[in-house]
Amino acid sequence: MNKNKEQLLNKRYKAEQRFRLYGQSAIFMALLFLTIFIFKIFSTGYSAFQKTWLIVPVTFDPELMMLEQNPSKEDIQDADYYDIALKSMADLDLNANEDQENELKRMVSYFFEKEIKNELLNDPNLIGKTKEVYLTASDDLDQVFKGNYPRDLPEDQRRVSDYQLKIFDQLVVNGKVESKFNISFFTNADSREAELAGIASSFMGSIFSILVCLMIAFPVAVLAAIYLEEFAPKNRFTDFIEVNINNLAAVPSIVFGLLGLGVLLAIFQLPRSTPLVGGITLSLMTLPTIIIAARASLKAVPPSIREAALAMGASRMQTTMHHTVPLSMPGTLSGTIIGLAQALGETAPLILIGMVAFVNTIPGSPMDPAASLPVQIYIWAESAERGFVEKVSACIMVLLGFLITMNLFAQIIRHKFEKKMELK
Amino acid sequence: MNLILFIFIVLLGFTSYYFGRKKAYTIQSTKKRLTALPQFYGYYLAIWCAIPAFIIFSLWAIFEPTIVKLLILSDYSNQGYLDDELNLIYEKTKALSRGQFTGEITPFIDASAEKYLSLRSIAQSSKVVIVLSAIIASVAYAYKRISSNSRTREPVEKFLNAVLFTASLAAILTTVGIVFSLIFQTIDFFKVIPLFDFVFGTHWYPAKAFVRDSSEALDPTMYSDTFGAVPIFAGTFFIAFIAMCVAIPIGLMSGIYLAEYASAKVRQYAKPLIEILAGIPTVVYGFFAALTVGPFLKELGTSMGLEVSAESALAAGGVMGIMIIPFISSLSDDVITSVPQSLRDGSYAMGATKSETIKRVIFPAALPGIVGSILLGVSRAIGETMIVVMASGLAANLTLNPLESTSTITAQIVVILIGDQAFGDPKTQAAFALGMSLFLVTLCLNIVALRVVKKYREKYE
Numbered sequence: 001m002n003k004n005k006e007q008l009l010n011k012r013y014k015a016e017q018r019f020r021l022y023g024q025s026a027i028f029m030a031l032l033f034l035t036i037f038i039f040k041i042f043s044t045g046y047s048a049f050q051k052t053w054l055i056v057p058v059t060f061d062p063e064l065m066m067l068e069q070n071p072s073k074e075d076i077q078d079a080d081y082y083d084i085a086l087k088s089m090a091d092l093d094l095n096a097n098e099d100q101e102n103e104l105k106r107m108v109s110y111f112f113e114k115e116i117k118n119e120l121l122n123d124p125n126l127i128g129k130t131k132e133v134y135l136t137a138s139d140d141l142d143q144v145f146k147g148n149y150p151r152d153l154p155e156d157q158r159r160v161s162d163y164q165l166k167i168f169d170q171l172v173v174n175g176k177v178e179s180k181f182n183i184s185f186f187t188n189a190d191s192r193e194a195e196l197a198g199i200a201s202s203f204m205g206s207i208f209s210i211l212v213c214l215m216i217a218f219p220v221a222v223l224a225a226i227y228l229e230e231f232a233p234k235n236r237f238t239d240f241i242e243v244n245i246n247n248l249a250a251v252p253s254i255v256f257g258l259l260g261l262g263v264l265l266a267i268f269q270l271p272r273s274t275p276l277v278g279g280i281t282l283s284l285m286t287l288p289t290i291i292i293a294a295r296a297s298l299k300a301v302p303p304s305i306r307e308a309a310l311a312m313g314a315s316r317m318q319t320t321m322h323h324t325v326p327l328s329m330p331g332t333l334s335g336t337i338i339g340l341a342q343a344l345g346e347t348a349p350l351i352l353i354g355m356v357a358f359v360n361t362i363p364g365s366p367m368d369p370a371a372s373l374p375v376q377i378y379i380w381a382e383s384a385e386r387g388f389v390e391k392v393s394a395c396i397m398v399l400l401g402f403l404i405t406m407n408l409f410a411q412i413i414r415h416k417f418e419k420k421m422e423l424k
Numbered sequence: 425m426n427l428i429l430f431i432f433i434v435l436l437g438f439t440s441y442y443f444g445r446k447k448a449y450t451i452q453s454t455k456k457r458l459t460a461l462p463q464f465y466g467y468y469l470a471i472w473c474a475i476p477a478f479i480i481f482s483l484w485a486i487f488e489p490t491i492v493k494l495l496i497l498s499d500y501s502n503q504g505y506l507d508d509e510l511n512l513i514y515e516k517t518k519a520l521s522r523g524q525f526t527g528e529i530t531p532f533i534d535a536s537a538e539k540y541l542s543l544r545s546i547a548q549s550s551k552v553v554i555v556l557s558a559i560i561a562s563v564a565y566a567y568k569r570i571s572s573n574s575r576t577r578e579p580v581e582k583f584l585n586a587v588l589f590t591a592s593l594a595a596i597l598t599t600v601g602i603v604f605s606l607i608f609q610t611i612d613f614f615k616v617i618p619l620f621d622f623v624f625g626t627h628w629y630p631a632k633a634f635v636r637d638s639s640e641a642l643d644p645t646m647y648s649d650t651f652g653a654v655p656i657f658a659g660t661f662f663i664a665f666i667a668m669c670v671a672i673p674i675g676l677m678s679g680i681y682l683a684e685y686a687s688a689k690v691r692q693y694a695k696p697l698i699e700i701l702a703g704i705p706t707v708v709y710g711f712f713a714a715l716t717v718g719p720f721l722k723e724l725g726t727s728m729g730l731e732v733s734a735e736s737a738l739a740a741g742g743v744m745g746i747m748i749i750p751f752i753s754s755l756s757d758d759v760i761t762s763v764p765q766s767l768r769d770g771s772y773a774m775g776a777t778k779s780e781t782i783k784r785v786i787f788p789a790a791l792p793g794i795v796g797s798i799l800l801g802v803s804r805a806i807g808e809t810m811i812v813v814m815a816s817g818l819a820a821n822l823t824l825n826p827l828e829s830t831s832t833i834t835a836q837i838v839v840i841l842i843g844d845q846a847f848g849d850p851k852t853q854a855a856f857a858l859g860m861s862l863f864l865v866t867l868c869l870n871i872v873a874l875r876v877v878k879k880y881r882e883k884y885e
Contacts, residue, residue, distance in 0.1 A: 013777070026673065030746075221591075
């Protein structure tokens with residue numbers, strides 16, 4: 001009998017341990033996913049912050065450029081650079097036949113002509129001389145140099161030929177290939193050529209959308225929260241508004257995209273693909289988040305503050321505007337930042353209102369067509385070229401950087417707010 | 425031009441505020457008792473400056489384009505053009521007047537563009553005149569009222585209250601906007617495709633509607649067997665099911681562990697770390713699923729001799745599950761911590777172990793709240809877009825094999841609406857009909873879930 005009891009107790013203790021283990025492994029799994037995730041993004045993305053350059057001697061032959069003696073600035077601007085650009089690449093292998101010359105040309109970026117031109121514009125004295133110029137390597141060679149490209153594939157499955165690899169390896173041995181920090185990733189707009197594509201246009205698009213979103217959502221949400229928390233009578237209509245807000249917070253984001261498409265674009269005829277429409281759509285999405293946060297922080301203001309103000313003869317409006325709202329502001333702001341961070345990472349509604357258009361200029365206002373960072377991730381992730389994979393990861397790193405900063409900021413504000421309330 | 429006018433009106437508002445307050449001080453200096461603090465006199469005047477400006481600006485924004493269009497097109501009214509042609513003429517006129525017209529310029533359109541520009545400038549200058557005179561009149565009226573020292577605080581506060589109330593309507597307006605934007609397209613869609621075919625049809629090939637020549641008349645028989653949404657609905661629920669299979673055990677167990685077992689220190693670090701998973705944008709999950717998980721599962725399957733699609737439902741659903749873990753874990757954590765301590769103490773006093781207490785006492789007590797949090801998770805899984813668009817297939821297969829690719833409501837909406845859409849095309853309308861069904865399904869889930877959670881909270885408060 002006694003033995004039986006002990007067995008039962010042992011069994012129960014074992015069950016206890018097992019249950020505890022399930023809990024621990026669940027936490028472990030969740031954290032493991034997070035780690036794998038972040039590791040994967042960083043390990044594929046960090047190389048995008050480096051860019052490979054080929055150092056190629058270029059002879060600025062005035063005859064090939066159709067330049068007269070003592071050319072003016074305009075002449076240099078209008079000169080023909082194609083021939084000298086081609087020649088400088090062809091000269092990498094003096095025995096190259098015509099096909100091989102073509103392959104040599106494709107070892108550098110599509111706009112290598114322009115890079116040579118800029119070199120001459122910077123220093124017009126180069127005419128007639130030879131100088132080693134840094135040319136952006138093609139994205140495939142860039143990937144080869146970074147070790148992301150499987151060189152052992154059969155030649156017909158590769159985008160770089162054996163010949164290109166041979167010449168490239170010679171350049172590497174001669175120290176004519178250099179890797180530098182990739183500034184153009186931050187200053188260039190999107191491009192079809194992976195080596196030239198940058199995040200400047202989508203970054204500006206994101207900034208403009210978020211600004212529009214902030215300018216609409218913040219005032220409306222704060223005013224609505226003040227009304228609902230401080231003035232609204234308890235009746236069916238107010239309940240209806242509350243139910244609405246809570247539901248909107250859980251409506252799938254793509255439905256807001258349909259709203260933007262069906263109302264903002266189709267009825268109000270606002271310009272497609274612009275951060276203006278994107279921002280308005282996002283603001284409708286962020287509205288419930290900010291309202292809920294603002295109401296919570298209004299509720300957290302101790303009633304003693306209100307009572308003191310009312311006792312001093314302030315009207316209800318004065319009490320609210322002079323005391324309650326300023327005290328609740330930090331909590332509201334931190335909720336707003338979290339809402340904006342959500343909006344910053346949103347993709348689906350922006351795709352529906354056309355912010356997926358290919359934009360190769362940097363937008364200067366919310367009325368110009370633009371993409372946004374998450375949409376840029378989507379666009380690049382859908383392209384087949386290998387060079388875009390690391391760009392996607394790098395773009396994700398930039399986006400996550402922003403989101404983490406925003407959330408930290410929100411947390412710091414919230415922390416200060418909570419401390420202040422404890423003092424009261 | 426509008427911007428300058430706007431800035432000017434704002435300046436006018438500030439000036440009226442200043443004069444109102446000054447007037448209050450002069451009244452005070454005559455030893456009369458003020459009816460409110462001096463700044464209320466200022467606010468009163470500023471509000472009387474803002475209201476007419478706002479009304480006139482809105483009226484102009486609504487009516488000016490319509491009136492100008494009417495006036496321009498009245499020139500063409502007796503030449504027997506169709507409505508569409510008239511619209512085209514008007515668009516051409518506008519483009520020409522902005523200098524963006526690239527087609528052939530006929531003298532007619534040239535004249536219209538001239539007229540358009542002159543009408544616009546007349547409208548613009550009359551707007552300036554009317555706005556300014558209205559502001560002057562209303563400010564003068566208000567100034568007279570404050571001179572007679574009538575009440576100012578009450579009207580100002582009433583106005584503010586009205587502004588606050590209007591702002592709180594924004595949520596309702598958004599809901600109305602959503603329903604409004606979905607319903608008309610959906611009704612049009614069901615005029616062409618019978619509701620029965622949509623809900624019970626098993627073939628979904630919206631691409632078939634591409635082929636139609638736009639000049640042809642709509643032929644409903646063409647679309648039979650094109651818009652049967654069963655595979656889409658099945659795919660949506662299937663992927664959501666896979667996601668919940670990942671999210672519920674991990675999320676629930678980590679919620680229970682954090683609430684009942686974890687030390688304060690573990691809780692302090694583990695909770696925010698898990699919540700990072702909720703902050704990662706879904707497009708990033710999509711990329712992860714498409715680039716890492718999909719190919720990994722495919723390789724794994726091949727090594728075990730299974731045929732796995734690179735865009736399998738398993739990859740999309742699994743990654744979606746990871747995304748939902750933090751929702752379930754933090755909601756169930758909240759729910760479990762709000763179960764009163766007395767229940768636990770009672771159970772321990774009867775000699776139950778911790779896990780027995782959790783399984784037999786706390787879990788049943790917290791069940792409604794947990795069900796609510798799971799329903800919210802399901803609603804999120806159904807509405808999730810980017811993971812499915814990037815990682816699962818776009819062709820709608822009716823299958824229950826997680827290793828094959830399926831498609832979802834959200835993915836189909838994106839596929840149909842990406843790029844240019846022609847409103848009035850059944851294909852575009854189909855996207856809105858899908859959106860409507862998505863909205864309704866998630867709405868029901870949300871209402872039920874929120875109500876359950878609310879009831880539960882009230883029970884233990």
